[in-house]
Amino acid sequence: MNEKLDKKNDPLYKLIQEAGPEEVGSDFLSSILVQLDQKTTITSYNPIISKKSWLIFGLIFIIITVFSITQVPTESNWSDFLYIPIDLKVPTINIDFRLPALPTIFKTNIMAQSIISFIILSFAFIIIRNKLIELK
Numbered sequence: 001m002n003e004k005l006d007k008k009n010d011p012l013y014k015l016i017q018e019a020g021p022e023e024v025g026s027d028f029l030s031s032i033l034v035q036l037d038q039k040t041t042i043t044s045y046n047p048i049i050s051k052k053s054w055l056i057f058g059l060i061f062i063i064i065t066v067f068s069i070t071q072v073p074t075e076s077n078w079s080d081f082l083y084i085p086i087d088l089k090v091p092t093i094n095i096d097f098r099l100p101a102l103p104t105i106f107k108t109n110i111m112a113q114s115i116i117s118f119i120i121l122s123f124a125f126i127i128i129r130n131k132l133i134e135l136k
Helices: 011-019 028-039 051-070 109-135
Strands: none
Touching: 051 109
């Protein structure tokens, strides 16, 4: 089993030697070049997010960043900025027991910024997802 096969006695080697290398036709190169020219088509790709969208996202990011850096903590809550008082004359009902205090959404500035950032990123995700669906 450890005997090396002699090339002269190997039938496969003899067949390969008899066949020799295959000759290529004279028009082989030109036929390949013609086929490559026929198959090349220029495809243009449209970006998923347009330049206008990138500009809007960039401005929103810059505004949030500048606002979070320059925001000075005060004694008022963020919800005070969003609260618009409406004067309505509604009859009051006197109830003897205390109602539990409802939680406010914006307890801190960080919470407000986080919620606003989440909403903006959610809309951006929806826009990108819709663009990808349109491309398919």
